[in-house]
Amino acid sequence: MATSAKTAAAFKPKASDVRLAKADQTTEAARAINEANARAHAAKTEKLRALRLEREAAEAAEKEAAPKKKATKKAV
Template sequence: MKNANTNRIFKSEKKNPADRADQATLAARAINEQEAVAREKKTARLKQLRLEKEAAEAANAPAEPEKKRKLQKRK
């Protein structure tokens, strides 16, 4: 009697291949989501740095650009 109960307890059931596919899909989606969040965070940080750099360059730029001289034509 004990032997029948232990066989049922320790006997592994056949796993459905769809379950494994679902696990793989969920894992892949989680990884893609993490990468997308990291990419968006990096993009926002770089955009902020670029805007700060452009503002600093605009503040340090000369008020009026130098006027170009007109070249005389040779005769």
């Protein structure tokens, strides 16, 4: 049993290693959050762009379909 206690003590993580591991976990969590936000932003932008293009096409079609008004001369 004495050898297993020595072995356990030899492989026990150091405090600095634990801090680094915790920092790595925090960094990975922050990156995951930022990537999720970036994907959501890109999806929202793409959706809004599609809606804007659709609206502009509808407005252009409506403008072309509307009868053009003739210019009237103003009395001087």
